[in-house]
Amino acid sequence: MRRALVFCIVAFCCISVQAADKPRAVQPTPPNIVFIMSDDHAAHALRCYGNKIISTPNIDRLAGQGMRFTMALGVHSLCAPSRAVLLTGKHSHLNGMTGNFTRFDGAQQTFPKLLQAAGYETAIVGKWHLGYAPPTGFDYYKIMRGQGAYYDCKFLETGKDWHIEKGYLTNVITDTSIDWLKNRRSDKPFCLMVHHKAPHGPYDHELRHAKLFEDLTIPEPDTLYDDWSTRDPLRTGKYPPSKMLDGSWPRENYQPFLDSVPNDRRARISLLYQMLFKDYFRLVVSLDENVGRLLDYLDQAGLNENTIVIYTSDNGFFLGEHGLYNKMWMYEESLKLPLIVRYPGVVKPGSVNDDLVCNLDFASTFLDFAGAEVPADMQGKSIRPLLLGERPADWRQSVYYHYHGAYDMPEHYGLRTKTHKLIHFPKYGDGNYWELFDLDNDPRELHNIYDNPAQAERVAELKAELKRLHKTLNDE
16 A cells, blocks of 8 residues: 555656646636846847856846747847837838837837737836837836936826936836836736836946946957958948947047047957947846846746746847947847747746747737737737747748838848848849848858859749748838
8 A cells, every 4th residue: 555655656746747847838817928128138148148258147047947039030120110010010111110210100009909908907117219108008107208318217107297217227117117016906917018228328337337347358259340341331331320430329438548549440449349348238237137126026926927027129239240339230130139938837947949030929929828819910920839839830931121221321121031141222322232141151141142153043032032021011
């Protein structure tokens, strides 16, 4: 009898361990959603994405508890357009936000409005950047004015007029988010969107972080002194919003130091690189600390079990690669997003996914998990199957990108597959300038092989796919 009892206990423990390791396909109740989005946070500025310089233990913790995506892409690398893509699940040419100063139509369909209709309570805290009118689709909002300020930022809050909140912005956004969670009285599931300014410039770090990285020489990227050969738009244009040496960064902060070194391109780029990105990394450290504070509260409040937590950025960012800062271009550092999703019992801890996903997918994913109908005119795909460890047979093989030419940067569009990237600059030169990169053999995108006769068949295939995407996405 005792032997039989021991056998049953052992068998039960084995089954329990297996059940704990296997994600559940259906959540018992609609999950809460906490969506944390930073601004201009390059994926390669995270330890869990391979950065060896900076420590990001809290975002890394999230990755260890959830799924990290290696092929998450933005479809328009610019602040306001990416936020409109997030809300609507539609490309910029359909949601109307083709630049940072385009007017966003708040009357249009957005996923927060659809979540409200499905019984969710919705809130947004932090960067809105879609005009000064109150956000629609949210039961509670506390948003910055435009880009905001790192110290003593002005906010518009539900039931209040514009007012200044004392303190450091990244801390204020986190404090407000935690306070909203503490004080909500509804028993509805909730969707809380926490939108940080960090690490977007200007790089005004917390004073307590002023000496971080002070004695460190940051290793330079291999392409810092790129001469842009075979990439004509980069080589021939000045582009202050993008090129480090002639950039539109805050000159009062850095110009005196540049004037102290020889008037030599390489020396000046090297100095500027160290100064810009030490400041950038200081902002990332503060950001990571605040992500940790929010995760700790979810744990302490018992909210973690049935809450999906997402960490991402509005777009990628150049950390000196190709002699660039900022984003806009369709090259990898600007195109790729960090994307980490935690959902205990559903998403396998420490898992990694390399399927092509994009920020167009967020709206459909949230509605799918909420049990709400996903409108047919949304252009993204729910990544729920991927989070469950299943890859649909018809999963996308390419992602479409379109930068509409804001800030006097060249308009360009194209597609990225797992192995190649095709880009068209329709207004450059005679309108027939293209770039093609073999990402397996040239991951740094130094060699445009579009005109290589050996690539003719590949070019034809990718152009056919681009034509299909133009038609499917109604961007002809």
